[in-house]
Amino acid sequence: MDQWEYHPPPDLESGLSERLRNFPRQPTMLVYAIRIVTAMLLRGWMRLYHRLSIHGRNNLPDQGSFVLVCNHTSHLDTLSMLCAVPVTRVHRTFPAAATDYFFSSLPRSAISAVVINALPFDRQAKGAQSLSVCGELLKNDGNILIIFPEGTRTTTGELARFRSGIGRLVVGTDLNVVPCFLDGGIRAWPKGTAIPRPRKLKLRIGKPQNYGHLEESRDSVRQICEDLHSHVSELGSES
Amino acid sequence: MNMQSALSNEIFITYVYIAAAMLGSAGLLIGILSVAGKNLSSVWSTYKGWLIMVPLALGTIFLGREAIIIGVALLAIFGFREFARATGLYSDWWMTGIVYLGIAALAVASYIDDPRQGLPGWYGLFMALPAYVVAAIVLVPIIRNQADGQLQRIALAILGFLYFGWMFSHVGFIANTTYAYGYLLFLIFAVEINDIAAFTCGKLFGKHRLRENISPNKTVEGSLGAILVSLVIPFLFSFSFPHLTTWQLILIGLIVGVGGQLGDLVISYIKRDIGIKDMGSAISGHGGILDRIDSLIFVAPILFHIIRWVVGIR
Numbered sequence A: 001m002d003q004w005e006y007h008p009p010p011d012l013e014s015g016l017s018e019r020l021r022n023f024p025r026q027p028t029m030l031v032y033a034i035r036i037v038t039a040m041l042l043r044g045w046m047r048l049y050h051r052l053s054i055h056g057r058n059n060l061p062d063q064g065s066f067v068l069v070c071n072h073t074s075h076l077d078t079l080s081m082l083c084a085v086p087v088t089r090v091h092r093t094f095p096a097a098a099t100d101y102f103f104s105s106l107p108r109s110a111i112s113a114v115v116i117n118a119l120p121f122d123r124q125a126k127g128a129q130s131l132s133v134c135g136e137l138l139k140n141d142g143n144i145l146i147i148f149p150e151g152t153r154t155t156t157g158e159l160a161r162f163r164s165g166i167g168r169l170v171v172g173t174d175l176n177v178v179p180c181f182l183d184g185g186i187r188a189w190p191k192g193t194a195i196p197r198p199r200k201l202k203l204r205i206g207k208p209q210n211y212g213h214l215e216e217s218r219d220s221v222r223q224i225c226e227d228l229h230s231h232v233s234e235l236g237s238e239s
Numbered sequence B: 001m002n003m004q005s006a007l008s009n010e011i012f013i014t015y016v017y018i019a020a021a022m023l024g025s026a027g028l029l030i031g032i033l034s035v036a037g038k039n040l041s042s043v044w045s046t047y048k049g050w051l052i053m054v055p056l057a058l059g060t061i062f063l064g065r066e067a068i069i070i071g072v073a074l075l076a077i078f079g080f081r082e083f084a085r086a087t088g089l090y091s092d093w094w095m096t097g098i099v100y101l102g103i104a105a106l107a108v109a110s111y112i113d114d115p116r117q118g119l120p121g122w123y124g125l126f127m128a129l130p131a132y133v134v135a136a137i138v139l140v141p142i143i144r145n146q147a148d149g150q151l152q153r154i155a156l157a158i159l160g161f162l163y164f165g166w167m168f169s170h171v172g173f174i175a176n177t178t179y180a181y182g183y184l185l186f187l188i189f190a191v192e193i194n195d196i197a198a199f200t201c202g203k204l205f206g207k208h209r210l211r212e213n214i215s216p217n218k219t220v221e222g223s224l225g226a227i228l229v230s231l232v233i234p235f236l237f238s239f240s241f242p243h244l245t246t247w248q249l250i251l252i253g254l255i256v257g258v259g260g261q262l263g264d265l266v267i268s269y270i271k272r273d274i275g276i277k278d279m280g281s282a283i284s285g286h287g288g289i290l291d292r293i294d295s296l297i298f299v300a301p302i303l304f305h306i307i308r309w310v311v312g313i314r
Helices: A016-021 A029-049 A076-084 A087-092 A106-116 A127-139 A165-170 A218-237 B003-007 B010-035 B041-063 B065-087 B093-111 B123-144 B150-176 B180-205 B220-236 B246-274 B289-310
Strands: A053-055 A066-070 A093-098 A119-121 A144-147 A176-183 A202-205
Touching: A016 A106, A029 A076, A029 A087, A029 A106, A029 B093, A053 A076, A066 A076, A066 A165, A066 A218, A076 A093, A076 A144, A076 A176, A076 A202, A087 A093, A093 A106, A093 A127, A119 A127, A127 A144, A127 A165, A144 A165, A165 A218, A176 A218, B003 B010, B003 B041, B010 B041, B010 B180, B041 B065, B041 B180, B065 B093, B065 B150, B065 B246, B065 B289, B093 B123, B093 B150, B123 B150, B150 B180, B150 B289, B180 B220, B180 B246, B180 B289, B220 B246, B246 B289
Parallel strands: A053 A202, A066 A144, A066 A176, A093 A119, A093 A144
Antiparallel strands: A176 A202
16 A cells, blocks of 8 residues: 655744744634634624725736835725735735734734735845745735835824835836825824724825836835835825 | 632632642742752743733633633644644645634634534534534635646644644634533643653653653653653542543543653654744743643543543533
8 A cells, every 4th residue: 555645834843933923824714714703894894983984996007916015104095904904815915014013923923924925034044035026926926015115103194205226116016006005103102102093094106107118126125115105295295 | 610609619710720729839848958059040031921820711711611712722723834834834824824713713613502402612513613624724726727736735724723723723622511620730730740740750760761752851760750750640539520530531641641641742752843942932931832731632532522422511
C-alpha cells in the first residue's frame, strides 16, 4: 500500500501570536466565520450609529484586483471602506495596517488579523519588503488592498502629502486605483480618544485611475502621488 | 450539578484540596530542586501549564453540567482542529464542517433530556449520532461527484469525529450520571496521575524500551510502574464512589493504567506518521490540546461503558 500524503499548513509549528502576524495567512473556517459575522455586525453598526452613507459604490471594479486609497483621519476610515466592498469579498480585502501599532500585542493582532483581515505593513525598517508583499497580493486576481498613502492619521483634518509607496506599487501596472474620501471621521473618532462619537460619516468613492501607461521612474511615482492626492482632495471638497 | 451542589458536595471539595496540595507540593519540590542547582526550565513551563489547567478544569466542574458539556465540546472541537491541521484535512471545509457540527450535536445530545425517561442526557441519541455523522461524511464525495483522493479525506474525517469527537465527548456525558462529581474528578485525576507516574517511573527505573518505533522515550518499567500506581489510586480515591466493590475498583484501576498509556501511544504514532513533534502549541509546556487529553480520549468511553454495565449510571 502506498503512503498517504499529508499536507499540514506551513505555519503548523508556530504559536498563535506568530500565526496572526504571518502573511499571507492560511484561510481557516473559524476565522472566516468570525469575520463574516463581524462584517455583518459592523455594517449594521456603521449604518445605525454613524449613519454612514456611501456614494459612488458603482465605481468599484466588479472584477480583478484593485487598490483603494483614502484620506486617514481615524480608524473609522478602514471600517467604512470594509463596509463599502461587497460582503462576499471581505475575506479578500486587506487593509494595510502598521505592524508597530496593529500587531503590537496579542489582542490587537487577533482583532487586526481576524476581524479586519489586515496586512501587516512595516512602515519603518522593511517598507520596501512590505510593499513587495502588497505587490504579490495584487498579482492574485480578485484581491482588494486598502492603503492610506498619508501613512498615519492626521490630527488637523488636512490631507497630508502622499508617501511614495502607492506610486511605486502601481506604476506601470494595469491595476486600478480607486480614490476615496471619508468625511466626518475626524469629528467622530479623533486620534487619541478611546470611544467613537455618534457623528455622521459620508464615504465618497471616485472613478478608478490607471497608471499602466507610465514608465517606472521617480518622476512618474511623484506624478501618481500628486494625481491621486488631487483626486482624493477633490472628493473631499465636493460636499 | 450546579454551583450550589458543588459547594455542598464533599467529593468536589476534597478534590479541590487534593489539587491544591498536589500543585503546592509540586511547586515546592521544583523550587527546592532549582535552588539546589538543577536545570528545570522545561519542568517549570510544564508546571505553569498545570497552574492554568487545574483551576480551569475545577472551575468548569464547579459551574456545573452545562459548563462541563460546553467545555468538553470546545476541547473536542479544538482538539479535532489540531488533528485536521496536522493531517491537512483542514483545507477540506465540507469534511471539517460536518465534524464540527457532529461534535456540536453530541453536546446537544448530552445536554437535552431523554424524551422517554425524562432524565438529563439523551443517551440513545448520543450513541446513534456516529451513524448519522459517518453517513453525512461519506456522502460528501457523492455530492461533489469526485473520487480522486476522497478515501483519505473521509477516512480522516471519520477517525477525527469518532475518536476526538465522539469518544472524548463521553467525558461530557458523564456529567449526567448520579455520581458525576466522583466519576469526573476521579477520571481526570487518575489519568493525569497515571501519566505522571509513567514519566517518573520511566526516568527512575527505565531500561527496556516499550515501543521504540512509536515513542522512543517510553519504557516497560515506566509503564508497569504506572499500572501499579493506577491500581492503588482507586482505593485512595474510593470516597469518590462509595458504592463500588473491591473488584470493581481494581477493574477501574486497570482501565486507567492500561488505557491511559494506550491513548498516549495512539497520539504518538499519529504524530510520528505525520512527522510532527507536537499536535499544536495551545498549552505552554504541554504541546497541543491533543497532547494533553490523549489518555482521556481513550479511557473515558471505556470506563463509562464498563461502569454503565456493572453498576449503572443513574
